[in-house]
Amino acid sequence: MHGRAADFFRGLQDTICAALEAADGGARFREDAWTRPGGGGGRSRVLEEGGVFEKAGVNFSEVFGEFSPEFARQMPGDGLAFTATGISLVLHPRSPLVPTVHMNFRMLTHGSAAWFGGGADLTPYYPYEEDVVGFHRTWRAVCRRHAPAADHAAMKAECDAYFYLKHRHEARGVGGIFFDHFGTGDLDNAFDFVQDAGAQFLPSYLPIVERRKGLAFTPGQRHFQEYRRGRYVEYNLIWDRGTLFGLKTDGRVESILMSLPPVVRYVYDYRPAPGSREAELTDYWLKPQAWAERGE
Numbered sequence: 001m002h003g004r005a006a007d008f009f010r011g012l013q014d015t016i017c018a019a020l021e022a023a024d025g026g027a028r029f030r031e032d033a034w035t036r037p038g039g040g041g042g043r044s045r046v047l048e049e050g051g052v053f054e055k056a057g058v059n060f061s062e063v064f065g066e067f068s069p070e071f072a073r074q075m076p077g078d079g080l081a082f083t084a085t086g087i088s089l090v091l092h093p094r095s096p097l098v099p100t101v102h103m104n105f106r107m108l109t110h111g112s113a114a115w116f117g118g119g120a121d122l123t124p125y126y127p128y129e130e131d132v133v134g135f136h137r138t139w140r141a142v143c144r145r146h147a148p149a150a151d152h153a154a155m156k157a158e159c160d161a162y163f164y165l166k167h168r169h170e171a172r173g174v175g176g177i178f179f180d181h182f183g184t185g186d187l188d189n190a191f192d193f194v195q196d197a198g199a200q201f202l203p204s205y206l207p208i209v210e211r212r213k214g215l216a217f218t219p220g221q222r223h224f225q226e227y228r229r230g231r232y233v234e235y236n237l238i239w240d241r242g243t244l245f246g247l248k249t250d251g252r253v254e255s256i257l258m259s260l261p262p263v264v265r266y267v268y269d270y271r272p273a274p275g276s277r278e279a280e281l282t283d284y285w286l287k288p289q290a291w292a293e294r295g296e
Helices: 004-022 129-145 152-162 187-199 201-212 219-238 241-249 251-257 277-285
Strands: 030-035 040-048 053-066 083-091 100-110 113-123 177-182
Touching: 004 040, 004 053, 004 083, 004 100, 004 187, 030 251, 040 201, 053 100, 053 251, 053 277, 083 177, 083 201, 083 251, 100 187, 113 129, 113 152, 113 187, 129 152, 129 177, 129 187, 129 201, 152 177, 187 201, 219 251, 241 251
Parallel strands: none
Antiparallel strands: 030 040, 040 053, 053 083, 083 100, 100 113, 113 177
């Protein structure tokens, strides 16, 4: 199963990178192949200063080795030996009207235990209901095809809980789906779901890009985007388990931190004008809601 999963994630990286280059219309991905000192390696691909994407990172990895005894105790399974393979991407568009997006699918083994994890979530700066609802409905549809094992309500709730900045008491974005330790009793069916979900990333996100990439935006909106990107930095460096896993297993630092946005603005005690679209982001959009059911 590890080999099948690695082959799928490697191919998915190729498919997604080709589609993103076409959507960007100009820039191309740079690839860095790397090896991990403890075993394995990966392919990091980064596109920068594109027409649509200011920075886009799509990583594939397949690593193995031994956990430290302390870290092994925090993971399901037994012993120290582990394997991990997966794909992870973060896309930071230039326009504040196009949302940032994250996707990650992975398979891990630790001794006698093996499981899948991952998900996808959307982080808009100036949200449009059509975009948010469409994104959530795509993930609801794929979960329904694999129900009851893939429980959309549970995966959405887990996403809302996971991508939450506890120190700010604030969601990072409008959510999506998130799951972990999935398929421990049935890896074949879990892999079927992961393959279907991986194939749905482009349909979940590219229609949003096409609708919004040509819209004009103001310097003030760009300023707000840079300010809100700071939340992305805070989350990934403080709370994200994938970042911590990579750092604690001697992963490639450049690949782990490729998720960080290229330009960020920190403003002391920023307060948006009441009733503004900037205030609406936190007052309305970043509150967990049943987005997929909106209007039904």
